[in-house]
Amino acid sequence: MAALTTSGAMAVASLPKNEGRQKLAVLLGWKPFDEEKELQQDIHLDYLYEVLTFAAEKGFPWGQVAHVVKLAESLLQNIKAGTLTESIEFYKDKSSELADTLGERNYKIFTDFIFNIILPHFKLYKYALTKDRTFNCPNIIMEVRPMDPPAPLKEAKALKVWEYERQVQQIEKKVAERTKERLNKKSEIVEQSDKKINQSLKNVDSMAGKPVTKEVLQEIMNDVIGSYSEAFRERIQADIAEVQEDLEFKLEMTSLPRPQVLGPPPRYSLKQKSPVTQQKPDKDQKSPKESQSRGSSRSSKKK
Template identity: 40%
Template sequence: MLRDCHKQLIATNMADVSATFIKTCANLKENEGKQALAKHFKLEEKHIDNDVRNSVHVDFLYGNMVHAVEKGFKWHQVAAVVNFSEKLLQETIGKSLLDSVSIFKKISEELLSVLEERNFSVFSEFIFQTYMTHFSLYQLVFRHEQEVSAPCAEQTVEVPVPPLPLKDSKEESVWYYEETLGELEQRECKETDQRIANDRANFEETEQKKSDILKDLEEKESSFNKEVIGEMLRETFQKYTTLTVDSMKHNISSVMSDLELKLEKTSLPRPQQLGPPPRFELKPKILTPAQTKVGKELKEPKEEKRPRSRSAKSAKRR
């Protein structure tokens, strides 16, 4: 695992940063500057805030760059510091602290010629106070794979249906009224179908009972006498009365169910936009010719007979 980790780190882009790039990067905000460094060294494959290794790597390079800028290094010297920091990190991963100090002395000869003695001493002191002091922590981060704890959950997302054109839109009160009325009408249709099925079953049951009564009468036909006939009449009358009462109860229950549904539909508040309710519209009564003639006679008053005058009566006598 150590060898694979080291190879992966060595495979990082080794292109040296330029003084122009470092100047631009240093003038950016901290977050933007870190992102620029991560992009240059190809560390942005995973978000630096969620990946500990890349985050520490970028912080190490950015911290060395900022320290050099604050100490007044020239831009080409700051670029050399960043390039040296990347090389140092790659060479010392997986090594002991003693070997890392030896590697620092070996690869810093070229850096000394660029920074000169004063700046090299400042940078070396900073490296030993930071990287070398916390060397074990850096080794822990770069030598061992970190366990990534990220939530993973599946969620079904329902895409909203395309909106209807504005000409097909309805006010909320109208939509609610039509929806409620449609539900009532569907319930009415279901109850009507159920009532028809019940009526058919009741009719078949009634016919079967009537057939049983007639069959019973035919069986007792041989033993007819006054008492038997009287008993048969009373029994038959009782059975037919029971059938009639049951039929009336069923009809009353059906009528009550219809009335309840109609009352529920009538009591449903109707929006003004739909106009007056159609439930009170009455069909005009069609009159027959005979009824029309009688109506005219009732409307036209009869002429009253006026009493004749005395002169007319005397003239008639003459």
């Protein structure tokens, strides 16, 4: 790791945290790394940056800031490799030299920082920097579809109509999925049935040319008949289940409250009644008024 210079410490402290951390990594000669995947490097860098900013905020001269960062790096390596007692002994050995470099005031401030902030978290630093992290980041391919452009306002629908159509589409989707599942299941049933039947027929063929007793013949016949019967039973059960599911889907569809604006459902569509044609009287048929007037005239003539 490269040594931090006075100008480098000034440059890091003058930047915001994210930019300052990146600048510090460059000045220390670190290669670029992924903060999420290389968590130990990220903790290491954050530790050095906190030491640097602490010294700068406490008014340490920039030369002293660079010096305490170097000492903090050595202390961290000792934490990774040794025990808490060894880390304390290491700092004690550096105390006389550090006191001469920092002076009484800054030495006391930095020592309090080490013993109150860093060393109380000794186990945490040691565990995080020595135990490899199990990285579990699933890679999932997702299809991103942009939203459909909005329809013209004149094609807008009432909320109840839209909700009804959406529910109908959901039911139709379930019907299509279930139909596909049933077809696959039927194919499996047919395949398994054919295997059993073919095996029974092979058993019959294997007996060709051999003397067969009545009991053996009866067993062979029961095997063949049983294979056909089981295949027929499975197909009947599948057909019954299909009818039941179809009825359930139809019941679910008919139970949806249909908006009145859509009119009656297609299954109950009302046929338009043809207009009743008024029957015209025959020419030869006399109207009641004509027959009544003629009858009155005849009666007057008789008088």
